[in-house]
Amino acid sequence: MPSDFDTSDCYTIPGKLALPYTYFAGRVGSRFITTLRDRHKIMGVRCDHCDMVLVPPRQTCERCLRDLSDQWCEVGTRGEVVNYTVVRYPDRHQPRPVPFVLAMIRLEGADTPIVHLLEEIAPEQVVIGMAVEAVFAVKTTATIRDIDHFKPCDS
Amino acid sequence: MARRVGICAVAQTTYQRDKWHERFQGMALEVLEPLLEKTGLDFSEEQGIGMSISVSDDVFDARTISDNAMTDVLGAHMRCEEKVAQEGIQALYYGLAAIQSGHVDVVLVLGHCKESQGKSRNMVTHLAFDPFYTRPVGLDFTAAAGMQAQAYAAASDVTDDHLAEVVARAGRMARMNPATPETAVYSREEVLASPMLADPIRAHHAYPVSDGAVGMILAAEDRARDICAHPVWITGVGNCMDSFFLGDRDLTSNFALKKAAARAYRRAGIDTPRDTFDVIEISDQYAYQQPMWMEGLGLVDEGRGGAWIAGGGPDAMKVNRSGGMLAGNPLLLGGLVRAAEVSLQLMGQAGDRQVADARRGLAHGVMGPAGQFHAVAILERD
Numbered sequence: 001m002p003s004d005f006d007t008s009d010c011y012t013i014p015g016k017l018a019l020p021y022t023y024f025a026g027r028v029g030s031r032f033i034t035t036l037r038d039r040h041k042i043m044g045v046r047c048d049h050c051d052m053v054l055v056p057p058r059q060t061c062e063r064c065l066r067d068l069s070d071q072w073c074e075v076g077t078r079g080e081v082v083n084y085t086v087v088r089y090p091d092r093h094q095p096r097p098v099p100f101v102l103a104m105i106r107l108e109g110a111d112t113p114i115v116h117l118l119e120e121i122a123p124e125q126v127v128i129g130m131a132v133e134a135v136f137a138v139k140t141t142a143t144i145r146d147i148d149h150f151k152p153c154d155s
Numbered sequence: 156m157a158r159r160v161g162i163c164a165v166a167q168t169t170y171q172r173d174k175w176h177e178r179f180q181g182m183a184l185e186v187l188e189p190l191l192e193k194t195g196l197d198f199s200e201e202q203g204i205g206m207s208i209s210v211s212d213d214v215f216d217a218r219t220i221s222d223n224a225m226t227d228v229l230g231a232h233m234r235c236e237e238k239v240a241q242e243g244i245q246a247l248y249y250g251l252a253a254i255q256s257g258h259v260d261v262v263l264v265l266g267h268c269k270e271s272q273g274k275s276r277n278m279v280t281h282l283a284f285d286p287f288y289t290r291p292v293g294l295d296f297t298a299a300a301g302m303q304a305q306a307y308a309a310a311s312d313v314t315d316d317h318l319a320e321v322v323a324r325a326g327r328m329a330r331m332n333p334a335t336p337e338t339a340v341y342s343r344e345e346v347l348a349s350p351m352l353a354d355p356i357r358a359h360h361a362y363p364v365s366d367g368a369v370g371m372i373l374a375a376e377d378r379a380r381d382i383c384a385h386p387v388w389i390t391g392v393g394n395c396m397d398s399f400f401l402g403d404r405d406l407t408s409n410f411a412l413k414k415a416a417a418r419a420y421r422r423a424g425i426d427t428p429r430d431t432f433d434v435i436e437i438s439d440q441y442a443y444q445q446p447m448w449m450e451g452l453g454l455v456d457e458g459r460g461g462a463w464i465a466g467g468g469p470d471a472m473k474v475n476r477s478g479g480m481l482a483g484n485p486l487l488l489g490g491l492v493r494a495a496e497v498s499l500q501l502m503g504q505a506g507d508r509q510v511a512d513a514r515r516g517l518a519h520g521v522m523g524p525a526g527q528f529h530a531v532a533i534l535e536r537d
Contacts, residue, residue: 001176012175017217023286033287054403056288062398083406085301086354087293092274093281094293102298104402113402115302116292123354128309145291 028059036146040136045071052111076108077134086123120151131155157255161379161386163372164193165495170367170483171337173271182368183228183267194372194382198230205259207231210243210266212487214279243491244520244530248392250373260375267368268485299524301353303406304443310407312461318442319346322359329478331507338482360442365483369492387498387534393418394530409451412529416452423533428453433513434473434500436493438480438521476508490520501536
């Protein structure tokens with residue numbers, strides 16, 4: 001602001017964007033979520049053409065565009081940390097008080113890692129390649145957070 | 156052969172932390188008026204600006220259809236108006252296509268963004284994620300960048316010391332740029348001492364929140380030569396969108412950037428991009444991105460960004476003489492500001508940061524988490 005700026009008759013209006021909405025998860029997404037919620041199983045889809053197991057599952061392989069909607073396969077609830085960061089800035093959209101670890105975890109049998117919370121370990125002790133397992137949520141939210149978090153386990 | 160398209164004039168506001176005292180329409184007007192003055196153009200049906208393209212974003216503006224509140228400033232009232240709610244350099248591509256199609260001869264591009272309006276820029280980028288798989292774990296562009304920075308640190312020779320030099324240099328460069336009067340100038344020691352934000356990204360590695368606007372006039376070749384003495388020609392544009400899920404990508408591969416660059420180089424007739432550009436402006440939202448994107452552009456050896464920084468590569472190759480995004484441009488405008496900066500250099504209007512006799516330059520924009528989308532534009536003068 002210029003130093004000689006006249007602030008008389010300058011009024012700022014506080015506002016908030018908030019709009020309740022519903023999203024359709026899609027048939028593939030719906031089955032992933034309900035299977036996770038009701039049976040504590042993590043499902044992917046296999047693309048035979050690309051020889052890949054994709055998690056989260058999706059209707060179409062984005063590489064070859066083949067329909068994968070009935071190519072279900074179960075992947076493990078254990079996996080390996082392939083990458084991570086430590087989130088240290090607090091913000092309203094975050095699921096935990098900071099600091100917390102967001103890790104990319106490749107589940108057993110999957111080719112594509114998912115991003116999830118890694119807990120029950122100090123951030124400084126996280127290493128690439130460590131074995132982790134899913135801890136399921138006590139209360140369902142019908143999202144990926146039906147896995148509450150991952151924790152270290154024996155490989 | 157499609158007709159050539161030239162950038163005839165550019166204008167921008169300053170980029171500052173909080174322009175609370177200026178409406179976004181006011182910021183846009185601050186850009187529009189010098190553009191009209193420099194070119195002598197108006198919005199008449201016959202010879203005036205035939206299309207206005209707004210670069211704006213509904214969530215940053217906190218109102219949907221962000222362009223409809225400013226048709227007067229865009230010169231779009233009862234006229235032809237378009238909007239790009241993507242990385243602003245895409246408006247350059249859009250205008251290029253509109254002119255090459257023959258539909259219009261003269262295009263106004265005008266982008267604005269007030270990052271300060273929202274309480275948190277991270278909350279805005281959080282909304283880019285889907286509600287089932289990625290939003291519930293709190294992802295935003297900073298956290299995604301943290302993971303990419305971690306992977307890049309493991310795959311390259313870039314160290315914390317190199318990144319401190321990138322940030323310190325950005326501050327030094329920004330001092331020469333009148334558009335970035337507030338940019339902090341940190342010493343390397345201060346950068347190294349700043350706390351972690353999203354490991355290994357430090358607080359000073361992240362681009363500052365800022366407000367501002369930028370615009371340009373594009374015209375078909377015959378009109379461009381009438382409008383200004385030295386148009387800057389858009390000789391090649393390329394872009395590429397990578398996979399949405401971070402886990403579907405190799406975060407260190409620079410896949411999308413390599414594709415975008417290859418497309419732009421091919422269209423500009425460039426076989427060997429090294430030693431081709433007199434000036435380079437890349438969108439470095441976080442310090443690690445400056446060496447990483449330079450590798451992706453094929454201008455630095457793969458995995459050797461650290462040696463490039465240590466050897467004075469950024470100065471030698473005239474990278475981000477403006478200060479880059481680290482000096483502060485709003486998210487939406489980064490690439491468009493880069494294109495404006497390269498244009499100023501090629502027009503010989505870059506003031507204290509002018510590169511002598513610059514004839515060919517590269518401008519780069521990036522959008523989406525961890526470099527999902529990249530766009531590259533090659534600009535040249537006669």
